Amino acid sequence: MHRSPRDFFRPMALGAPEPIRAIPFPPSRMIHFFDPSNAKMAAKAPSIARKVDILLGNLEDAVAADKKEAARQGFIEIAKANDFGETQLWTRVNALESPWFLDDVMQILQAAGDKLDVIMVPKVEGPWDIHYVDRLLAQLEARFSLTKPILVHAILETALGVSNVESIAMASPRMQGLSLGPADLAASRRMKTTRVGGGHPGYIVRADPGASEADPRPTAQQDLWHYTMARMVDACAAAGILPFYGPFGDIRDTVACEDQFRNAFLLGCVGAWSLHPVQIEIAKRVFSPPADEIAWAKRVIEAMGDGTGAVMLDGKMQDDATVKQCKVALDLARSLAERDPELKERYQL
Ligand code: GLV
């Protein structure tokens, strides 16, 4: 048996705010990670916040065990001391099975719950994990008199999580989105990579012998992440939540990072993680649609009038479905342009 659909939007604790019905979609091109236990990074957080769409204080992996409490405390202090304006403030808490998760959530909601938009939960394996977080957040929202519900973002980074991705995405009205976690996922699946995201030169297909004189057996590298990313995008779109590509660990390889981000953008992701300032610029470039696509989208929409029927433009057939695609691009451009005068100019909006 399932809960009645009528109860889906009822608070899960007396005194908790009502769940929201539609997930907000402000600019979300990059989730910028920083380590709040690192004094240098923490000092820069307020100025970085002005350059990014989402600022995330990371408490989980990459923060050493003896720095966990300092990271949590550092995040709370930064959250309390700053007004982040339109930039969203997120945190990635430790995993549900860890000794830190409960204090991460309790202390952050108590001290800075009104500043926090989204909690990123790592290593989510099934809807049961989301149900637990859902009820706990409701209890803490009620306890600390929070008026805006905290949303939940899950990382898809275990084989079981991927197997359950659709039910994770649909588990709660708090679900804001999903990110691909290629590093943990590779380990969980026993993939033989030793990197954080991106391709691998060994993952290829080879042509039959004698395919061409110059190169008798040409090969093409394939994308290790395509299957998971496509499943994640479908699960998110079906649930009305937002998919993100995750981390790209080779900071110096800005070219491959851009390719990986662009594949994600083209497949339907709204953003990616940035682990270094150089990746902020890459994400901004990739996840803002190209100006010529926006000019084309405007042309198609205008030529299609009420959006039904068919016309030819430059020899290409347009119909109701191309109008819908063009509206996706144009809506995104409009939302980005609202906050960015340079993009407004570039898109001529
Ligand atoms: C991210 O957390 C990953 O494991 O790739």
Ligand code: MG
């Ligand atoms: Mg991980």
